[in-house]
Every structure is written in C-alpha cells, then in structure tokens.
Amino acid sequence: MRPRFSFTLAAQDGQARTGTIAMRRGEIRTPAFMPVGTAATVKAMKPEAVRATGADIILGNTYHLMLRPGAERVARLGGLHRFMNWDRPILTDSGGYQVMSLSELRKLTEEGVEFRSHIDGSRHMLTPERSMEVQRLLGSDIVMAFDECPRADQGRDAIAASMEMSMRWAQRSREAFDTGGDHAEGAALFGIQQGALDADLRRASADALREIGFDGYAIGGLAVGEGQEAMFATLDFAPSQLPADAPRYLMGVGKPDDLVGAVERGVDMFDCVLPSRSGRNGQAFTWNGPLNIRNARFAEDTRPLDERCLCPTCAIYSRAYLHHLQKAGEILGAMLMTEHNLSFYQQLMAAMRNAIENGRFALFATSFRQDYLGSDE
C-alpha cells in the first residue's frame, strides 16, 4: 500500500528538481502540471483522455463545486472521484481565490468570507473550517489551506496584514483538517505562502507555515498581473524560503515559458486553465511558440499543429481542419485543441523531468526558449 503522502527527490540540477509524490490514489511525477477540472470536468475532455495526456493529478475548484452541484451532494454521490470518473489524485483549491474574484457582495472578516453565489445569488460563508469541510466532502487528496489572495495593487501594509491573516487561517485550516473527521484515502494538506513580491513578507509567511507544518507548500499571490519579470524575481527567493524536502506548488501558472522559468527556480507543481481555456479559443501551444488556429494562413495548411507533438490531434488532424472547426464554432474543435494543449503541457513537463535527471536542464531551457520565443509563428 502506498503511503499517505511521501515526496522523494530523484535528482536536482541547479535549483530544478525532479521526483515523485506518492499517495494512496497514485504517484505524481514532479515537476507536475495539473489540468484544471473546475466543475468536476476538465472541459471538453473525457477523464481517460486527460490521463492519456500524461496527467497524474487534476485540480478541482472548491468554490465552483460547493455552489454546483454542492459539496454535500457530491459526498452523497460517493465523492468527486467517483462522480467524475477520475480515480487518481485530485487537488482541490481552498476557494479563497475564486470567492474574491467571482462571487458577489462578498464581506471579508477575520472569521472568513460571506458572499453570494455568482450562479443563483444564494448566500454562503467560506471560512478555514468550512473550506476544510467542503474539501473533505469532495474527497480531495491534496487539500489547500484557506487563504486570502490580496489584490496586487495594494500597499505593503495591506499586503502584510492580509498575509498575517492568511497565516492565522492556515493555523485554523490545519486544526480543522486534523480534527474534522477522516479524509478519504488519507489526504494531505498544503499551506500557501503569501506576501506578494516582498522578500521579507514571503520569509515571514514561509516561517509561519513551516512552524504549523504541512505536507507541501504553495506559492500564492503570483500570476495575478505582476508580469513574468516580477514573478521570476519573486521566484528567485520564494521557493528556497520553503522546506526543501516538501513539494512547492506555484498556483495558477502559467504559459510554457513561465513553467520552464519556475522549474528552473525550484518549483515542483503547477496548475493553470491556460492550455484548456485558450485551446477552446483557438490558441495552440507548440515547441515553436503559440499559434492562433483562426488565422487565415492556416486555412489550407495540411501540417499538424506541431510536427514534434505526439498527441492524438497531431497524429491525425491538419491545421486546415482545426481552422475550419474553430471558424465554424464546432465542439470538436474545442475537444481536439484542448487535447493537444494538455498533451503539449505534459510533454513539456516530461522533457523537463528528463533534462533534470540527466543534468542538462540549463541546456534544455536555453534550447526551449530559442525555439519557443524565437519563432514568429
């Protein structure tokens, strides 16, 4: 039987690391990219196709699922894994980010966030304790502590106050997780570092989290509009403030070049809606950079999206066909583009893991950037 949670590093190359998280429901190869399954589905993909891209773990959104179909309902139906037919690990976010970005009439206090659903206007309360309860009802494997993600345009005092409240919420999350009842299959709990772009605040946050103790540590509050340069500058110090023997998860990131730069700086896990959302909108990621399949120059292009890609879309379908599907608004276009993008992201992660194992990550990163950023396609 697999352990509840273990993280084994296989190799390190510079700050870049590769390893394996072992959990009851399966192993997660790191660096790992987690496709986002917001509403109990990775949009436009069957779960077996998600797995076939190479995904070891997917992400579910606490905020969305608690509103529809409802956490208690999911629990009555046997949990999220059975509900959506995904038997490998699921990480659930805490709802903290989306309750601030999506809900209506929210009221933030030390207790938590009171808000109205963006779907039907119903009134809800999300606290560290309720977030832990919801994630337990869903049957989450990796539970995220409830935090506040402050707006990026606030001053240092507000960022500091928010971070300190998030650390009190992290403590309450830990206690609620530990005393709230059995988690199915032995769940893990991750804390979330805050502090925006400030090294001292990030340090204080990391120390507070380490004091509480978590299975893994997320870097929150980035990818909220600060730009890649500021994000990388923060990642030059933030990962090393966190325990080296636990996985580090950069939330909500990102573009392929973001992932390479973050792995280079010691990040182990990622999630992002970008490959699926932009796939539905006609953007394909390739080793030669992104392309928009709606562009008229693809109308009679018989090549696959990416000559080097191993995905089912690239094995069969031409850019010309994908261009047609996108222009016609066909669901199959969303399906095939999503499958390509998610597969491309997993191929990128596999290439990074391989490069780290072989001690040639710097060369890989240089070569990747030349191809990916250098092309005008």
Add this chain to the structure above:
Amino acid sequence: MRPRFSFTLAAQDGQARTGTIAMRRGEIRTPAFMPVGTAATVKAMKPEAVRATGADIILGNTYHLMLRPGAERVARLGGLHRFMNWDRPILTDSGGYQVMSLSELRKLTEEGVEFRSHIDGSRHMLTPERSMEVQRLLGSDIVMAFDECPRADQGRDAIAASMEMSMRWAQRSREAFDTGGDHAEGAALFGIQQGALDADLRRASADALREIGFDGYAIGGLAVGEGQEAMFATLDFAPSQLPADAPRYLMGVGKPDDLVGAVERGVDMFDCVLPSRSGRNGQAFTWNGPLNIRNARFAEDTRPLDERCLCPTCAIYSRAYLHHLQKAGEILGAMLMTEHNLSFYQQLMAAMRNAIENGRFALFATSFRQDYLGSDE
C-alpha cells in the same frame, strides 16, 4: 475489391427488410441510421467514436460545406474523408433542402436556386449540375440528386409542379453525374421521390425516377411538419412504389418510434440530427422513452441513462453527473449525451436488423412500443 455499389437483401419480414449495401469504402448494414456530420464533423464526437457506436456511414451537408470551408478547398485538401478522418462511406445531400430553409434572398427558377450565404451574405447558385460538382469535389460516396423540397402548406397543383421540376432536375443530375468527371472511389447516385402526401403524385415521381435509373431511391418531402400519422399513411404506399431491389432512404427521419414504423413499412436508410442535437440539449433516448436530463429528479440519480444500453456513457456515468454537466453547460455533457444517443440509435437499428433476420419483427415492434411509448419517464 468491393463493387461500386451493390444492395443485397438478406431477409424480409412483412414489409421490413434487412440487407447490406457494399461500396468501395465499406459495407452498410440496412436498415441503417446515418449520423449527420453537417460541417465535416458529427458534432461533439471524434470520428472513431462515431464508428464505435456502430455507424457504417455518415451524412455530410452540401449546402454547409460548399459555403464553409468550400467544396474546392475540401477537394484541394484531399476530399472530405481525409479532411475529417472518416474513411467509410459518406452520403451527401444535394443542398436542395437547406438552400430553401437556411439561405437568404433565394430565387428559385427552372435553372436552379440563386441565394445568399447565411454565414457571410456571399452570392451562390445551386443547380443540379453545380450540386453534382460540389458532391464530386467533396468526394461523396452516395450522391443525392438535386431536388426542390416544397413547403408542406402548398396546394396540390404547386406540389405537382414542384415534383415535376424535381424530376427534370433528377434527369439533369443523372446526366451531370455521369458526364461530369470521375467520382472518387466509385460513387453512387440516389434519386429523390417527391409528391408530399399524395399517392398519385408519389407514383408519378417514382415512375419518373425509375425511368431515369438510380442506385437507390430516397423518399423526400416528409418529416416537414406533417406529423407521424400522415407520414406513416404516406409510407403505407410510397416505399412499394420504388424498386424493391434498391435501397429506400427516408430523409430527415426521425424519432425512435418513427424509425420502427418506417422500417415496418419497408424503409432501409435514415438520417436525422435528432439524436445529436437533442443530446446537446439534454434529451436522452432510452428503451423506456426519452428523458430530459436537466430535470431536477435526476440530480442524485446514480443510475445510468439506460440500464440496458451498452454505450460508454452508460457504462461509466450516472444520471446525476450528466445532470450536473448539463446544468453547468459543460462540453463534456454534450459529448457524453451525444455518444449515448447515437449509440442508442445504432443499437435500435441492430435490434431491428436482428428481429427481421429472425422473422419476429412484428413482435419486436410491439414490444418496443410498449416500452418506449408506454413509460411516463
């Protein structure tokens, strides 16, 4: 090598027949249901999944494809089969029906129909000769003669005049098909009987078509709002007016009970958007009748859509999950519901073929109607 076109009857039971159409690109088991792939895709389905439902042939729409991506473009890209990755037979309609129902500013003359595209307002002309050319450019296996489908609310004189023009167009279609150049893989040409609900007009139409000579014969001008009773009354005489040694294709039909009643009256082939379109809208067909998955009573129903169904959706997913996906507007809901409905239709066709082979079609039809129409689900 398979013949260009052969139709072999294996069994007849009352008026119901079962057999096989053999063509270069594959065999078609009759009675056959052809999923509709309007814009070079059966909506929300990969072609291999369409085949896995049991479909031997799909339908493509000449009107849609000539406007987007364009017949000449499809030809330059290697034809419709390669474009959309379907290597089995494709039947294309003539465009006659949709040019009258979808286009704008159309002008009907003896020559053909001049119209503006509903997509971009561009001006086009569809004639028997152009319809044959478009279907040849697409690489169609079963080409339909260009006809006019008159509105159902017209008087007998107008219906008669329309039918007579359609018969002149059938003659022009035959000549253009025979002289217009090589059809890929050896295509077949079907004529279309018109005459609305009038037995004498249907007889005259059938005689005119037989005189011209076609590989198969369609029954057009039904399923346009006349209701099942009037349609069945027409099918009590129309199929037997057509050659018994050629397949009879009832265009645009229909609901499961329509199919059973039409097979009972001697029809061999069908196409309809109903299973795919209504699947996207949340309607599932089952042996116990249709159900709307959006209904609140399915919110915690852990049963499959249909306990007897063998499709991938019913093997894995609960009504509760499908209800959730539909309520959330998720693409996966459209995918799973479409796959179920298309599979259910093919299972129904297979059950009818089996019943005919075993000489118990009347019993099958009675039992089917009891289950399908008797339930209040």
